[in-house]
Amino acid sequence: MLKRIHHVAIAVQDLDEGALTWGPQGIGLSEEGREAVPSQKTRVAMFPVGESRIELLEPMEDGSSVATHLARRGPGIHHICFEVDDLAAEMQRLQAAGLRFTSAGPTPGAHGSLVAFLHPKCTGGVLIELNEFPEADHP
Numbered sequence: 431m432l433k434r435i436h437h438v439a440i441a442v443q444d445l446d447e448g449a450l451t452w453g454p455q456g457i458g459l460s461e462e463g464r465e466a467v468p469s470q471k472t473r474v475a476m477f478p479v480g481e482s483r484i485e486l487l488e489p490m491e492d493g494s495s496v497a498t499h500l501a502r503r504g505p506g507i508h509h510i511c512f513e514v515d516d517l518a519a520e521m522q523r524l525q526a527a528g529l530r531f532t533s534a535g536p537t538p539g540a541h542g543s544l545v546a547f548l549h550p551k552c553t554g555g556v557l558i559e560l561n562e563f564p565e566a567d568h569p
Contacts, residue, residue: 437483509557517562
């Protein structure tokens with residue numbers, strides 16, 4: 431079951447430049463931290479706002495999904511992330527409903543989480559991430 435919108439991810443060419451826009455000197459959000467996510471070939475910066483976050487995504491290498499997104503569409507919204515309690519169960523439920531994922535199973539995400547992405551071809555062009563956090567390390 432989807433619990434809440436955890437974050438809206440925005441693809442940027444450079445985290446430092448993106449932080450200028452979203453941080454205290456721009457929109458006014460406080461940066462929560464940065465992390466490399468090797469499984470997704472990205473670096474992320476998180477900016478809490480209410481119970482959700484803005485997540486900036488910077489590609490770590492050419493050919494990553496974020497680098498491809500930037501080359502095709504430029505900077506902007508990359509995906510919407512929903513928090514779930516049981517990612518494997520959600521994947522089974524959604525696959526039974528006819529939805530497809532971009533991978534066969536969960537992959538490691540930021541903050542020690544597990545993630546899976548619904549393919550945008552089955553969600554009206556929107557990339558949707560499902561995210562299961564370990565209980566002990568819930569951001």
